[in-house]
Each structure stands twice: as structure tokens, then as C-alpha cells.
Amino acid sequence: xxxxxxxxxxxxxxxxxxxxxxxxxxxxxxxxxxxxxxxxxxxxxxxxxxxxxxxxxxxxxxxxxxxxxxxxxxxxxxxxxxxxxxxxxxxxxxxxxxxxxxxxxxxxxxxxxxxxxxxxxxxxxxxxxxxxxxxxxxxxxxxxxxxxxxxxxxxxxxxxxxxxxxxxxxxxxxxxxxxxxxxxxxxxxxxxxxxxxxxxxxxxxxxxxxxxxxxxxxxxxxxxxxxxxxxxxxxxxxxxxxxxxxxxxxxxxxxxxxxxxxxxxxxxxxxxxxxxxxxxxxxxxx
Amino acid sequence: xxxxxxxxxxxxxxxxxxxxxxxxxxxxxxxxxxxxxxxxxxxxxxxxxxxxxxxxxxxxxxxxxxxxxxxxxxxxxxxxxxxxxxxxxxxxxxxxxxxxxxxxxxxxxxxxxxxxxxxxxxxxxxxxxxxxxxxxxxxxxxxxxxxxxxxxxxxxxxxxxxxxxxxxxxxxxxxxxxxxxxxxxxxxxxxxxxxxxxxxxxxxxxxxxxxxxxxxxxxxxxxxxxxxxxxxxxxxxxxxxxxxxxxxxxxxxxxxxxxxxxxxxxxxxxxx
Numbered sequence: 402x403x404x405x406x407x408x409x410x411x412x413x414x415x416x417x418x419x420x421x422x423x424x425x426x427x428x429x430x431x432x433x434x435x436x437x438x439x440x441x442x443x444x445x446x447x448x449x450x451x452x453x454x455x456x457x458x459x460x461x462x463x464x465x466x467x468x469x470x471x472x473x474x475x476x477x478x479x480x481x482x483x484x485x486x487x488x489x490x491x492x493x494x495x496x497x498x499x500x501x502x503x504x505x506x507x508x509x510x511x512x513x514x515x516x517x518x519x520x521x522x523x524x525x526x527x528x529x530x531x532x533x534x535x536x537x538x539x540x541x542x543x544x545x546x547x548x549x550x551x552x553x554x555x556x557x558x559x560x561x562x563x564x565x566x567x568x569x570x571x572x573x574x575x576x577x578x579x580x581x582x583x584x585x586x587x588x589x590x591x592x593x594x595x596x597x598x599x600x601x602x603x604x605x606x607x608x609x610x611x612x613x614x615x616x617x618x619x620x621x622x623x624x625x626x627x628x629x630x631x632x633x634x635x636x637x638x639x640x641x642x643x644x645x646x647x648x649x650x651x652x653x654x655x656x657x658x659x660x661x662x663x664x665x666x667x668x669x670x671x672x673x674x675x676x677x678x679x680x681x682x683x684x685x686x687x
Numbered sequence: 688x689x690x691x692x693x694x695x696x697x698x699x700x701x702x703x704x705x706x707x708x709x710x711x712x713x714x715x716x717x718x719x720x721x722x723x724x725x726x727x728x729x730x731x732x733x734x735x736x737x738x739x740x741x742x743x744x745x746x747x748x749x750x751x752x753x754x755x756x757x758x759x760x761x762x763x764x765x766x767x768x769x770x771x772x773x774x775x776x777x778x779x780x781x782x783x784x785x786x787x788x789x790x791x792x793x794x795x796x797x798x799x800x801x802x803x804x805x806x807x808x809x810x811x812x813x814x815x816x817x818x819x820x821x822x823x824x825x826x827x828x829x830x831x832x833x834x835x836x837x838x839x840x841x842x843x844x845x846x847x848x849x850x851x852x853x854x855x856x857x858x859x860x861x862x863x864x865x866x867x868x869x870x871x872x873x874x875x876x877x878x879x880x881x882x883x884x885x886x887x888x889x890x891x892x893x894x895x896x897x898x899x900x901x902x903x904x905x906x907x908x909x910x911x912x913x914x915x916x917x918x919x920x921x922x923x924x925x926x927x928x929x930x931x932x933x934x935x936x937x938x939x940x941x942x943x944x945x946x947x948x949x950x951x952x953x954x955x956x957x958x959x
Contacts (some may be wrong), residue, residue, distance in 0.1 A: 443858060551728050576856055577774070579728045579886050579925070580727075580886065580925075581727055581927075647860075654934065654953070658954065658957060661957075661958040673933055673934055674937060677938055677941050680943065
């Protein structure tokens with residue numbers, strides 16, 4: 402389901418000396434079933450932005466509309482908050498720190514139980530989610546604290562997707578994982594997206610942005626700078642330099658080759674294999 | 688003058704009885720060498736770091752640090768020569784300001800207050816954090832926090848610096864800052880030995896030597912340009928190879944013959 406921000410402002414500690422304007426007049430539509438990447442410097446407002454989507458933070462002014470459920474500053478006690486949060490799963494950074502139960506299965510079924518699902522059904526949903534994230538049945542009765550870092554993170558993510566959220570928000574889900582673990586994690590999100598979920602992911606990894614993203618949103622100092630297709634971000638050298646966004650090496654290579662007479666279409670370059678396919682199209686290799 | 692900083696010979700280790708992380712591990716690091724240790728999560732990299740600073744004891748074999756066998760008696764005197772920087776920038780900020788944080792180790796070592804101020808300035812300057820001395824950790828970026836952690840470590844004047852995934856929680860800019868700092872430290876002090884446990888392949892490319900660990904065993908141990916050419920072995924232990932090495936391979940597989948394994952070299956060959 403689409404998420405629409407309109408004239409949204411968010412100010413931390415309003416009317417105190419610590420007042421800090423974290424989001425300024427955000428107008429943005431995140432498309433249904435997109436894989437939207439949110440990028441920007443530390444402190445640019447990325448985490449503040451995504452926390453508006455499930456009403457962990459309530460806008461100071463303006464609105465956010467999640468599939469018809471509108472959150473604005475007038476909402477004191479949100480009636481549909483449960484409904485909203487059922488539909489929007491949020492995975493914080495280093496979610497493994499939030500594991501707490503005695504066993505993996507209990508930890509993952511905590512969420513649905515909390516939403517009033519009965520024990521049996523909750524266990525069923527938990528098993529299904531654990532299966533999807535690739536946690537073997539032999540680990541279900543283990544303490545989550547005995548698992549490896551990568552496994553813990555999978556369990557934590559399983560806990561969020563038990564109720565099959567329509568929007569899944571991920572805050573730097575691959576930070577601290579080894580390359581293989583990181584790739585498997587991205588594959589998992591692609592799989593979840595294919596089941597119809599909208600994925601919103603905060604990341605610093607530009608390789609993942611061009612490889613998996615359908616859209617990218619750039620924030621700087623609380624303002625929306627750009628929303629575009631990932632490759633479009635790198636068309637204008639000056640603009641991404643000033644945002645201090647790292648250019649993926651495949652894009653950098655494609656541009657260097659183009660400067661030297663190649664005709665590579667950046668839109669098609671998402672990884673090394675696609676770059677080589679583009680290179681092969683050149684006359685000199687025919 | 689001892690020329691080995693670390694000599695690990697035939698060690699065996701596990702955290703509890705039935706666990707074996709290392710069954711027979713041996714490796715050496717020379718004084719002044721910059722070694723990157725890579726391996727996937729759970730390969731035993733961080734365990735190695737803990738053994739080197741004596742946080743855990745080996746079951747069999749021995750670890751020599753600057754020629755001395757690590758044991759209960761000399762651990763405290765040896766630790767004075769070793770600095771370690773951990774992964775999470777938020778877990779290792781001790782002071783309430785940058786100044787206090789750098790001072791923490793010095794205070795423990797009973798350095799005179801008059802000298803302390805000078806040392807703090809010197810190292811804050813070295814890591815380019817001098818103007819932040821009175822700032823609180825909450826107002827710093829991850830890369831800045833790690834630089835402060837490094838300054839606090841360096842202020843103790845270690846001969847061996849161990850970095851245990853010190854950049855893995857940082858954004859690309861933070862990673863770059865720490866890479867540049869590491870390079871600068873090496874230029875300044877040729878005797879400083881650095882062991883960096885890392886996932887950052889770009890960092891490993893700069894090292895004198897790369898050691899690949901898998902399931903507690905050394906599988907590759909050579910110059911980066913040799914290690915990263917061994918794609919098969921790296922794939923086997925689930926590790927990535929740097930961009931330019933990979934591009935070289937994929938091009939050759941697609942019958943576009945290239946020799947270079949560096950970015951500029953590839954551009955040149957492709958544009959001939």
C-alpha cells in the first residue's frame with residue numbers, strides 16, 4: 402500500500418531550548434510494492450521519517466497517510482493505531498538487541514500474541530515466518546542468545562513479519578554482516594517484496610541501492626532532496642558529490658568508459674554482470 | 688631488537704568444554720607489519736583478538752607477544768604494549784566529553800595532570816578531532832567516535848594496535864576516515880604493528896598481508912594481490928573479492944581478455 406507524506410514537519414523537544422527541526426515540509430509518495438531506499442547522511446532525518454509511518458512519532462504538522470489511515474498532529478489517541486501497526490512492520494537497526502524470550506519460537510510468536518492472536522495460531526505464524534527467513538526447525542527451541550549474529554538478526558526480522566505487514570521498514574538491516582550474510586539478507590527482502598509487500602529500507606550501501614532499489618529517496622538536513630530511480634541519482638555528478646553519496650564502482654566504471662567512447666546505458670547497470678553485458682554490446686566486441 | 692610482534696604456535700581453544708574454535712592454529716606477524724584478518728561471521732576472527740590480549744586463555748600451544756610467552760604473570764605488562772579498538776562506537780565511549788574519553792586510559796596509567804593535557808591535544812589532533820574536545824559523544828558521528836576511541840588507544844603509546852571490526856558499523860564516509868587514519872599512522876610510525884580484523888575488502892587491499900580464516904584455520908596467508916586472485920578458495924569460504932578483481936574475471940569469462948586487476952588499468956585496457 403502506498404505511503405503519502407504531505408507538508409510533514411517534525412520537531413524534537415518543541416518549545417524547549419533543545420528544539421530541533423528534524424523534518425521540514427516533506428512531500429513524498431512511496432509507491433505500493435516498491436523497494437524504496439532511503440539514503441542520506443547520519444542526522445539527515447532518515448530514521449525520524451520512517452518512524453512517522455507507524456506512528457511511533459506523530460507529525461508536528463502535516464500528515465502521513467498509510468493506505469487511508471491518516472496520522473496528523475491532532476491525533477491525541479489514535480483509534481486505528483493498532484490497525485496501522487499491524488500493517489506496518491518496523492525493523493530497527495541491530496534488531497538482535499531486542500530479542501528477549503527463552504526460545505526462538507516464543508520470541509517470534511510474541512508479536513502476534515500481543516495483537517490478540519491465540520497461542521496455536523501465533524505459533525503457526527511464527528513457524529511460517531522463521532521458515533521464510535531461513536531459520537532451521539532444529540533451532541526453534543534454542544535460546545535466541547545462543548545463535549550466531551546473522552541468525553539472531555533473522556529471528557528478529559521473523560518477529561516483525563509474522564503478521565505479514567503490507568509495509569516493511571528496515572533500518573540498515575545489513576550493517577555488521579559479512580558479505581555473504583548481507584547478500585542473503587537482501588535476497589530475503591526481495592522474496593518478501595515479491596509477496597506483495599512494500600519495502601522501505603534505510604541504507605548507506607549504494608551497491609544495494611542500485612541493485613535492489615526501485616526508487617531512492619535522498620534526505621539532507623531534514624529536507625527531501627530528491628526522489629528518483631536509483632541510476633538517476635548518479636547522472637548529475639555535482640549533485641551527488643554535494644550530498645557526499647558514494648558512487649557505486651560499477652557506475653563509476655560505466656561512466657569512465659562512456660567518457661572514452663562507450664555507449665553504456667546507466668539504467669541497465671546494476672551489478673558487475675550487467676555491466677559486462679553492456680560492455681559486450683559495444684561494437685568493438687561484436 | 689625483536690622482529691616478531693606476534694608468534695602464535697599450535698594453539699587450541701574453545702569457549703566451553705565441547706567446543707573447539709581453533710584446533711591447531713599457527714601464525715606470525717612481524718614488527719611494523721599491517722595485517723588484515725578476514726573471514727565470515729563466526730570464523731574465529733574476533734576470538735583471535737581476544738586471545739591476543741589475554742581475555743581468554745588457550746588450551747594448548749602458546750602465544751608470544753614481542754618475544755614473551757603470554758601468561759598470567761606478564762599479561763598486565765604486555766597489555767601496556769597493546770591497544771585494541773572494538774566494533775561498536777557506542778559501547779566504547781567512556782568519558783562524557785571527547786577530552787575525558789581520551790584521558791581515561793592516561794588517568795588509569797597515573798600520568799601527571801600537566802602532561803595529560805598535552806598528550807590529549809597531541810592525539811586529538813592526530814585523529815583530527817581537536818576542535819571537538821569539549822563535545823559530548825551524543826553529538827558525534829560513528830566515524831568521529833571511533834576516531835576518538837583510536838586516539839584514546841594511541842595516547843597509551845601501544846606497539847601493537849588491534850582493530851576488531853572497528854569500521855563495520857560505520858557509514859562509507861566513516862570507513863574511509865578510519866582507513867586514511869590507519870595509513871597515516873603507519874607512515875608516522877614504521878614500528879607500529881597493526882592487526883585489523885575486518886569485512887572491508889577495500890581496507891584489506893591496502894594491507895601488507897591478508898590472512899583468511901575459516902572455521903578456525905588459516906586458509907590463505909599472503910600479499911593482498913595474491914590472496915584476491917584466488918577466487919575459488921575465497922568463494923569456498925564465502926568471501927567476496929574486490930570489485931576490480933571480480934570485474935577482471937567476469938570480463939575474461941565473457942571472452943573480453945584483460946590482465947589488469949586495478950580500476951584504472953581496466954579502464955585503459957577496455958579503451959584501447
